[in-house]
Amino acid sequence: MASREQFSSKTGFIMAAAGSAIGLGNIWGFPTQTASNGGAAFVLVYFILAFCLAYPALMAELIIGRHARANVFTALRGIATGPFTRFLGGFVGGYGVLVASLILSFYAIVAGWMLAYLGEAIARLLGMDQLAGWLISFGFERNMLLMGLFMMLTMAIIAKGIEGGIEKWSTRLMPMLLIILIALIGYVLTQSGAQEGLRVYLLPDLSQVRPVLILDAMGQAFFSLSLGVGTMLVYGSYLDEKESLPKLGAAVTLVDAGIAFIAGLLIIPAIYVAKEHGATIFNDSGELIAGPDLIFQVLPALFNSMGEVGVLVALAFFVLMSIASLTSSISMLEVPVSFATEETKASRKQATLIIGLLIFCVSSLILSYFEQLFSLVIDLTTVYSQPLLGLLLCVFVGWIWHRDNLLQELSKGHPTISETWFWKIWPSYVKIFCPILILATFVQGVIG
Numbered sequence: 001m002a003s004r005e006q007f008s009s010k011t012g013f014i015m016a017a018a019g020s021a022i023g024l025g026n027i028w029g030f031p032t033q034t035a036s037n038g039g040a041a042f043v044l045v046y047f048i049l050a051f052c053l054a055y056p057a058l059m060a061e062l063i064i065g066r067h068a069r070a071n072v073f074t075a076l077r078g079i080a081t082g083p084f085t086r087f088l089g090g091f092v093g094g095y096g097v098l099v100a101s102l103i104l105s106f107y108a109i110v111a112g113w114m115l116a117y118l119g120e121a122i123a124r125l126l127g128m129d130q131l132a133g134w135l136i137s138f139g140f141e142r143n144m145l146l147m148g149l150f151m152m153l154t155m156a157i158i159a160k161g162i163e164g165g166i167e168k169w170s171t172r173l174m175p176m177l178l179i180i181l182i183a184l185i186g187y188v189l190t191q192s193g194a195q196e197g198l199r200v201y202l203l204p205d206l207s208q209v210r211p212v213l214i215l216d217a218m219g220q221a222f223f224s225l226s227l228g229v230g231t232m233l234v235y236g237s238y239l240d241e242k243e244s245l246p247k248l249g250a251a252v253t254l255v256d257a258g259i260a261f262i263a264g265l266l267i268i269p270a271i272y273v274a275k276e277h278g279a280t281i282f283n284d285s286g287e288l289i290a291g292p293d294l295i296f297q298v299l300p301a302l303f304n305s306m307g308e309v310g311v312l313v314a315l316a317f318f319v320l321m322s323i324a325s326l327t328s329s330i331s332m333l334e335v336p337v338s339f340a341t342e343e344t345k346a347s348r349k350q351a352t353l354i355i356g357l358l359i360f361c362v363s364s365l366i367l368s369y370f371e372q373l374f375s376l377v378i379d380l381t382t383v384y385s386q387p388l389l390g391l392l393l394c395v396f397v398g399w400i401w402h403r404d405n406l407l408q409e410l411s412k413g414h415p416t417i418s419e420t421w422f423w424k425i426w427p428s429y430v431k432i433f434c435p436i437l438i439l440a441t442f443v444q445g446v447i448g
């Protein structure tokens with residue numbers, strides 16, 4: 001077998017994993033969930049869940065991945081201890097591959113919209129108003145074309161492999177993302193109305209705290225850290241043995257939650273600046289507009305009202321959204337592609353082409369039956385499947401895998417791990433506390 005590719009350095013891994021984690025979930029999902037769930041109250045619950053629940057689950061994925069040095073399906077079957085757990089491993093791994101692919105199928109549609117609005121800003125700058133108008137009118141052809149374009153970008157990077165594709169592009173794009181984000185915040189916070197937005201974002205409004213808040217926060221944390229579907233597992237499998245997993249995992253969690261928080265400093269004030277400019281920001285039932293209308297109606301209305309600079313601000317904003325989407329979508333595609341290259345004779349290029357085309361077909365189907373399928377696929381994958389898969393991965397690490405194996409894997413790159421608080425708490429924590437908490441939140445949210 002040819003030697004397996006790896007990330008070239010610790011920074012390469014952090015860029016790639018943070019790139020996967022930081023996506024539409026952070027820049028769009030987190031701020032709007034916060035705004036509609038009582039502001040800072042949600043931020044607090046989110047941070048607690050990110051560190052107490054998502055981080056341990058992330059560690060489970062990284063450890064399995066680096067130990068098995070394989071995609072999620074092969075890895076889970078590999079650590080099985082008997083026929084039943086081998087079957088279970090295959091089932092969970094296969095389910096993960098399917099969910100990752102389905103997440104990409106809707107993500108590519110949304111990311112296509114980001115490219116459309118980015119194209120609109122460019123077309124306006126060039127004076128091509130007709131093209132600009134077409135790019136922002138919701139139509140089947142436009143949706144198909146831009147979704148297809150986005151899939152091609154994703155496939156082009158994945159076809160290049162780990163170091164030359166994922167790592168190279170994440171390392172280039174993530175610093176750009178940060179710079180654009182900070183520049184936009186700097187601009188928006190000087191506009192009138194921004195203060196009110198900051199208040200809504202940062203002061204807890206306990207009357208808005210609903211019982212589903214915790215489920216929302218958990219779903220958001222799992223989605224944001226790309227958990228459950230084997231993304232982090234496969235990224236972990238490309239990590240060198242000399243790296244300390246608990247430290248890298250903590251760095252990724254911190255960066256992900258940090259960027260989500262910072263993105264809130266942009267989006268929520270921007271919504272209130274838009275209100276100052278006359279945009280409607282609440283729907284008929286008095287809730288803040290948070291869905292696609294926010295990104296594709298409220299904010300564009302704001303950019304338009306800003307005059308000349310508005311086009312540049314719009315351009316920067318949609319470049320930001322496109323970068324965030326791309327570094328996440330590549331990590332989704334890597335899940336089925338790594339599975340195919342390791343379980344069949346297909347080369348990386350062949351696997352990328354075939355799987356990319358298949359996902360393109362699923363996205364086309366969703367676009368054809370948009371009303372019926374779009375939200376359904378999102379709910380089935382992110383609300384229901386991701387936490388359940390996360391739970392099953394914790395069960396694998398906690399119950400099926402032996403504690404000695406865990407210690408052995410963690411000691412690589414961290415020889416003193418057995419003396420750290422991490423080792424004292426984490427193993428029993430993923431074994432008992434995480435599954436119970438995930439299950440309880442899930443059941444309470446679904447029934448309640």
Ligand code: PHE
Pocket residue numbers: 020021022023024025026103223224225226227229231328329331332
């Ligand atoms: N974490 C990404 C985001 O926040 C989404 C994602 C989910 C990426 C699952 C990979 C796997 O947008």
